[in-house]
Amino acid sequence: MIVASAIVLVPLLVVLLTSLKTDKEASTTGPLTPPGNWFNFGNYLTAFQEGRLVQALINTTIILVISTAGTVLIGSMTAYAIDRFEFRLKKLVMGLFLVATLVPGVTTQVATFQIVDDLGAFNTRWAAILLYLGTDIVSIYVFLQFIRSIPVSLDEAARLDGANSFTIYRRIILPMLKPAIATVVIIKGITVYNDFYIPFLYMPDAELGTVSTALFRFKGPFGAHWETISAGTVLVILPTFLVFLTLQRFIYSGFAAGSTK
Amino acid sequence: MTALQKDRKQGPATAPAAPAAPTKPALHRRTTRRHWWFTPWLYLLVPLTLLVAFTYLPIIDMFGYSATDWDGISPTSENVGADNYLELFTRPELFKVFLVSGVYLLASFVQIAAALYFATVLSFNTRFRNLFKGILFFPYLMNGVAIGFVFLYFFQPGGTLDSLLGTVGYHGRLMWLGDPDLVNKSLAGVSVWRYTGLNMVLFLGAIQSIPGHLYEAASLDGANRWQQFRHIIAPSIKPIISLSVILAISGSLAVFEIPYIMTGGANGSQTFVIQTVNLAFKFDKVGLASASAVVLLALILLVTWIQRRLVPEERVELS
Numbered sequence A: 001m002i003v004a005s006a007i008v009l010v011p012l013l014v015v016l017l018t019s020l021k022t023d024k025e026a027s028t029t030g031p032l033t034p035p036g037n038w039f040n041f042g043n044y045l046t047a048f049q050e051g052r053l054v055q056a057l058i059n060t061t062i063i064l065v066i067s068t069a070g071t072v073l074i075g076s077m078t079a080y081a082i083d084r085f086e087f088r089l090k091k092l093v094m095g096l097f098l099v100a101t102l103v104p105g106v107t108t109q110v111a112t113f114q115i116v117d118d119l120g121a122f123n124t125r126w127a128a129i130l131l132y133l134g135t136d137i138v139s140i141y142v143f144l145q146f147i148r149s150i151p152v153s154l155d156e157a158a159r160l161d162g163a164n165s166f167t168i169y170r171r172i173i174l175p176m177l178k179p180a181i182a183t184v185v186i187i188k189g190i191t192v193y194n195d196f197y198i199p200f201l202y203m204p205d206a207e208l209g210t211v212s213t214a215l216f217r218f219k220g221p222f223g224a225h226w227e228t229i230s231a232g233t234v235l236v237i238l239p240t241f242l243v244f245l246t247l248q249r250f251i252y253s254g255f256a257a258g259s260t261k
Numbered sequence B: 001m002t003a004l005q006k007d008r009k010q011g012p013a014t015a016p017a018a019p020a021a022p023t024k025p026a027l028h029r030r031t032t033r034r035h036w037w038f039t040p041w042l043y044l045l046v047p048l049t050l051l052v053a054f055t056y057l058p059i060i061d062m063f064g065y066s067a068t069d070w071d072g073i074s075p076t077s078e079n080v081g082a083d084n085y086l087e088l089f090t091r092p093e094l095f096k097v098f099l100v101s102g103v104y105l106l107a108s109f110v111q112i113a114a115a116l117y118f119a120t121v122l123s124f125n126t127r128f129r130n131l132f133k134g135i136l137f138f139p140y141l142m143n144g145v146a147i148g149f150v151f152l153y154f155f156q157p158g159g160t161l162d163s164l165l166g167t168v169g170y171h172g173r174l175m176w177l178g179d180p181d182l183v184n185k186s187l188a189g190v191s192v193w194r195y196t197g198l199n200m201v202l203f204l205g206a207i208q209s210i211p212g213h214l215y216e217a218a219s220l221d222g223a224n225r226w227q228q229f230r231h232i233i234a235p236s237i238k239p240i241i242s243l244s245v246i247l248a249i250s251g252s253l254a255v256f257e258i259p260y261i262m263t264g265g266a267n268g269s270q271t272f273v274i275q276t277v278n279l280a281f282k283f284d285k286v287g288l289a290s291a292s293a294v295v296l297l298a299l300i301l302l303v304t305w306i307q308r309r310l311v312p313e314e315r316v317e318l319s
Helices: A002-019 A023-028 A042-050 A053-084 A090-102 A105-118 A125-134 A138-147 A152-160 A165-176 A178-194 A197-202 A211-219 A226-260 B003-020 B025-033 B039-065 B083-090 B097-124 B129-141 B144-155 B160-167 B183-208 B212-220 B225-236 B238-253 B257-262 B272-281 B286-313
Strands: none
Touching: A002 A226, A002 B129, A002 B144, A002 B160, A002 B183, A023 A226, A042 A053, A042 A226, A053 A090, A053 A125, A053 A138, A053 A165, A053 A178, A053 A211, A053 B039, A090 A138, A090 B039, A090 B286, A105 A125, A105 A197, A105 B039, A105 B272, A105 B286, A125 A197, A125 B039, A138 A178, A152 A165, A178 A226, A197 A211, A197 B272, A211 A226, A211 B144, A226 B129, A226 B144, A226 B183, B039 B286, B083 B286, B097 B129, B097 B183, B097 B225, B097 B238, B097 B272, B129 B183, B144 B160, B144 B183, B144 B257, B183 B225, B183 B238, B183 B257, B212 B225, B225 B238, B238 B286, B257 B272, B272 B286
16 A cells, blocks of 8 residues: 555656756756755746636536536436426436437547537637537436435425426425536546646637646647646645545545446 | 327337336326327437437548548548558558557556455555555546656656666666667566556455455355455455456457557557547548557457456456
8 A cells, every 4th residue: 555655646746856956956857856945836826827817716616516507407307307207208318318328428529529619719818718518418317316315205395385397496405416527526626727738729829728738738838848747747646635635525425426327 | 289289109118117117007197197109209319419429420431431541621531431441451551550558458467466456455454545545546647648748757768777787786778768669668677667556445345255265264264365265355356356357358359548648659659549540630531540540449349358258257356
């Protein structure tokens, strides 16, 4: 276990060390040598200012908030419609969602690209938002599993009080789904934050860089400046690390539910 | 909508519902009576539109493109029938990417075995369990580009790995990412580093749901740790192991992020998806790329189908 932990930690710690070195130190000393000054945060400043990380953080936040909120709405509404109503073609609708889980997103990018382009969404934030909303079927399943455990008698009671279906969804189902919403928000949030190929493929404009693509672009201008690249890397990992520390328990159960469905 | 329409539309919707749910027919009848036939569709309108637009339409289009020589830009394209598929299967360099997938597949077996080992150890040993679990799982949550950079630095000539090997007296000049024989193994190693924790957490969850009295009975019978693993743990977590194997197979066919970020597919590290993306967006061969994507989709569906057929009786023995 200790060996395994070391294998995980050493590559990360080395990057942390390098991010604190000066330009000269990084090129002359070995990677395992500690930095001369442990509080040299200059590289972080460079990464922030020249690496467009602020813009990237804003873009990622916009995309993340809209697509996470949208996923919650879409997922819970789909689950509500499928679980609480009887209607024609219900089997077909469920089948469509089920089969879609089998199709990996990467395989259809060639054609998806043309559709996004036709919609005029290429090179706008909407491309990423639409794709995150449209291709997330796992969260529908999380909601569907959860909504089954909410007693139908609650709906019935509200109905007798004169509530229509939307009021029931809004006032009863949505608040009862809170644990499922938390799970979906965590999974979706981390997935969107980390996603690389959708922003890379659909938003090549440097102004639209997300955390992933902005960091990827460090490769060019900072070429061999590992101290700056390391600082950028640490900055990108840091939010994930903080979220992990605070929400550990939910994260384990969330990803376990998400990856096994 | 008039009352008449409402009644007419509701008739057929209610009829099939009643026999479908014989246990609570009264309830369903009451539910259906209170809403219009189109109420559920209001909720489904947006989700279904998105589903069709971004999953089903692309699949249909992809089949269409795969029979053309379209370049993705020009308004016209020639129908070339099965030529793209023929090209795909006859040009050896386009097919070589499957060998690369093989390396990732082997690595994912290492990954599953390691995850199984760590999960078992952690389930016996509760000291610092959460710490170790957290450390091993964290890479899974990390940004892919960040992981790519961490390991670019790690594998650099004179980088972390070389320095570490130097401290134990090994001063080889291995080009971890430059040598075509080595590059895929290095990259597959990164993927093991990234995903072992996820497998471990899944296995650990399954192991912890085994009732404790089974272990007690076994140790009363004098079973040692290995026997407990072999006869109690392994059989009870078989389903999750076989699921992991299937995910590993489809995952190793769809590798993209790490090699694309780290090497861009250079030195023979090109994977199926990198090749497809390059064909489509770099060389403007949308037709050929679509054919290749269709092949990938077919392979993954085949693997999934096999899994669905086998899973209840699956016999995956990694122990």
